[in-house]
Amino acid sequence: MSACEFESLEKSLESHLPEAELSEVKRILFGKETKKLDLPACAVDAASERDFELKGYRFEAVQEQLRPPRRIRVGLIQHRIVLPTDAPILDQITAMHSRVGEMVEVAAMCGVNIVCFQETWTMPFAFCTREKEPWTEFAESAEEGNTTRFCQELAKKYNMVVVSPILEREELHSTLWNTAVVISNSGNVLGKTRKNHIPRIGDFNESTYYMEGDTGHTVFQTQFGKIAVNICYGRHHPLNWFMYSMNGAEIIFNPSATVGALSEPMWPIEARNAAIANHCYTCAINRVGTEHFKSEFTSGDGKKAHHDFGHFYGSSYVAAPDGSRTPGLSRTHDGLLVVEMDLNLNRQICDKWSFKMTGRYAEYADELTAAVRHDFKPNIVKE
Template sequence: MSACEFESLERTLESHLPETELSEVKRILFGKETQKLDLPTCAVNAATERDFELKGYRFEAAPEQLRPPRRVRVGLIQNRIVLPTDAPIRDQIDAMHSRVGEMVEVAAMCGVNVVCFQETWTMPFAFCTREKEPWTEFAESAEEGGTTRFCQELAKKYNVVVVSPILEREGLRGTLWNTAVVISNSGSVLGKSRKNHIPRIGDFNESTYYMEGDTGHAVFQTQFGNIAVNICYGRHHPLNWFMYSMNGAEIIFNPSATVGALSEPMWSIEARNAAIANHCFTCAINRVGTEHFKSEFTSGDGKEAHHDFGHFYGSSYVAAPDGSRSPGLSRTRDGLLVVEMDLNLNRQISDKWSFKMTGRYSEYAKELAKTVQHDFKPNIVKE
């Protein structure tokens, strides 16, 4: 079995471990068990007819005397591109709108309040080819572009907050950004969050396409809680998650595009670590499939020229502040993960572990300020 055919770690464990051992292995690997959601039959049937995986899970919090539960349902959508990478640009965008639109409809059937798509969801992940054309044609306005208008209609129709990561073209200067547009369930554009960190590793060397973000660590207050968007490579930077949390994020989405040979051993760890360290929920989303490009490209690492950069392994999941996480979606199939969470769990875990209360932030700030000075000398004690 090749890497791209391997369905999921969870399925393999369930297929080969005795039930008595399976529960303990899952407890150690995934933390406290998340309960399955009872999803509507109409949604299950629609997902089957439209050929995508549908899973649902629930994170519970303890009952409180002074606060009612704050239950929110999020939907994570992972998918492969619909048309070949050399199809006309407009056809590719329209096909993606159609595919994701039908998945959002199923999310609405499941009562989802906030839905998030994968990184630059309207296009192939072409940044690694180093070609500007035709890929920059996918870039569009975050406020007035066709994809934002499409998402506004979804938001109004289904009363859902939409997080739409796109390649943004800004204003008269035409600056390109890797941007997540956040659209309120009212249909209005609430704001945008730009990718803070640009990868420079192997095929993923994207600095010739777009700039490091300038929106800081924006958090968006919605009817369903305070949300933030930590785009792709930002998940490797703990301080990036931390700053979204310090600005009040209760749920941090991490829309990504990453392949197995590069990052898969890190995938199940990073968003989960961030949920634990920052007393919040994190949502990791990755695309699936292998995207082929007409022109060969190289990585600048001595490897032979190639037409693709590997298998996007999906495996989207949600992690909770208590260290538990949901099972992931498939490594190979389009999918919708529906997760219900009680946001009261954030404060409950904060009260238990007190990571933020015991953090020595003023000390860190002083020392960090020193490290960026040209005359910085590490605090090393020598004999």
């Protein structure tokens, strides 16, 4: 079986392990069991008609005496590109809008309050080619672009916060960015946050196209909680998650585009570890499928030129501050993951484990300030 046919780790465990062993394996692998969420039959039917996977889970928190529960629902959408990469640009974008639009409609049936799409969701992940044309034509204004207008309609229609990661064209400074636009459930653009770490690995030649983000670690106060977006490669940087959390993020989304050969063993660990370390929820989203490009490109590794990047393995999931996580969506199919979470769990776990309270931040800050200076002397004792 090839890597792009293997459906999921969870399915494999379920079909091969005896019941009693399975629950122990799941406890050790995934933490405290996340209960399945009952989803309306109309949503289940619509997802099956529209040919995407629909899964729902819920994280619970203890009922407190002084605070009511703060239960909200997030929706994570993963999908493959709809048209071939050499179709006219506008057709590709329109097809992607219509695919994601029909998935968001199902998210609305499931009572989702905040939906997040995958990284640069309106386009193929064409940065591997290093060709500027036609890929830069996918870039749009974060405030005025067609995709933002489309998302504003969705947000208003479904009373849903929409996190829309796009390739941004900023006319003012003639600059491209990799940006997540955050649209409030009122339909207004609440703001935007830009990818602040750019990969320089394998075929991820993204620095050819756009700049390192300049929006800091912005957190967005929405009606359904404080959210932040740590785009793709930023998940390898623990301090990046940490800074969003220091600014008060209760949920950090990680819209991504990453391939099996490169990052799959790291995928289940990084966002989950960030949820544990920062007492918050994290949501990791990856695209699916293999995208073919007309012109061959090389990976600068001495191997032969090729037409595709490899398999984007989906596997989107949500992790909670207590270290538990949902099973992942499929590695091969479009999918919507609906997760109910009680945001009170963040403070409950913070009070239990106290990582925020016990962290020696002032000390780290002093040492880090020294460490980044050119005259830094590492603190090593030698005989």
